[in-house]
Structures are given as structure tokens and as C-alpha cells.
Amino acid sequence: MTISPNKFVACGYELYVGSGDERILMEATTPEQPLEYIQGMGMMLPEFEKHLLGLKAGDKFDFTLSVDEAYGPRVDEAVQELPREIFLDQNGDLDAMVQEGATLPLYTPDGQTVRGSVLEIKDSVVVMDFNHPLAGEELHFVGEVLDVHEATPEEVEKFFGGHEGCGCGCGHDHEHEHNHEDEGCGGCCGCH
Structure with a gap:
């Protein structure tokens, strides 16, 4: 099954910021806590989803989002x-x-x-x-698609039910003392 709209996606990745030899690791998922989302539901940066569209479990990815494709310039x-x-x-x-x-x-x-x-x-x-923490940065993602399947009603509820987590799949409630950027659960997800 390939990544397409309304599919549940789990992937592992490393996110680097900067360019060329100046790239530094900003965040990384863990096997216990991969990035999980539902394709096409506005949970991820649109350009991130475009790069994963059509991939399947086991496929690797390596791409860069420009400042404008990511969070824009600092204001x-x-x-x-x-x-x-x-x-x-x-x-x-x-x-x-x-x-x-x-x-x-x-x-x-x-x-x-x-x-x-x-x-x-x-x-x-x-x-x-109030700039996004990654505003002004090119985002370089290197990773692998771990799972793609039809989203179950439970997964839809997890992301969109309004009572469990912020909707990025990390399982945390971001309104209550959870810092996305520090805990590596996909701060690039755009859920805050």
C-alpha cells in the first residue's frame, strides 16, 4: 500500500537544519515513538506530505524543504x-x-x-x-516509511477526537507542559 490521502503513515526520520556542511541534527524519532499522521488531513507541512506521497513501507526518503516550503522567514x-x-x-x-x-x-x-x-x-x-522555532531554517529530512495502512476509526479518534493528544500522533497534550521540540515527537508537525 502506498501513501495516499487518508492513509495512516508511520515513519522514522532525522531532521537537520542549516545547509551544506553547516547542517546540525535538530530532532529524531525513536523506534518507540515514530512520527505518525494521516496523509492529507493537514497534520503535516504540505511539502513534507508531497515528498512522501506514493511511498510505501520500507521506502527511504531524503529531501530538503526550503525556508518558504517550511515555516517561512523569521519576522x-x-x-x-x-x-x-x-x-x-x-x-x-x-x-x-x-x-x-x-x-x-x-x-x-x-x-x-x-x-x-x-x-x-x-x-x-x-x-x-512568536516565530515558529524553525522559522528561517531549511529543513532536511532523512528517514524511512515504517507503516502505511487504512486509518482505523480509533486512529482518527486519536488524532482528531479532541481529548487525546495534540493530533500529531505523539500522544501528548501540548497544552499541558509538553515541549514538542525537546522530546523529539515531531516538532515539525505544525500542530502548534
């Missing part, structure tokens, strides 16, 4: 200073999760969840970066 306007008081806990202290380098879920006035990285904590503001 200076996505770095913002937010009032420190919005990060205070009920005791009036800075929330323990607010540390330089941490990625936090925040909510827009209309209730949308956005993720931002803490760049700097100042006396009256917290400097946040």
Missing part, C-alpha cells in the same frame, strides 16, 4: 514585549514556567492559542518570540 514583528503582570501567578509572583528559553502557550483576545518562546525577562515586560 521581526513576531518578537514582542508583553506586560510582566500577565505572567504573574495568584500570589503575584512570576509564574515558575516563565523562564528564558521556555515555550509557553498564550491566548489571543479572541481565544486562539499561540505558542511563544521567552527571550528575556525584564523588570516590567517579558520579551516573547
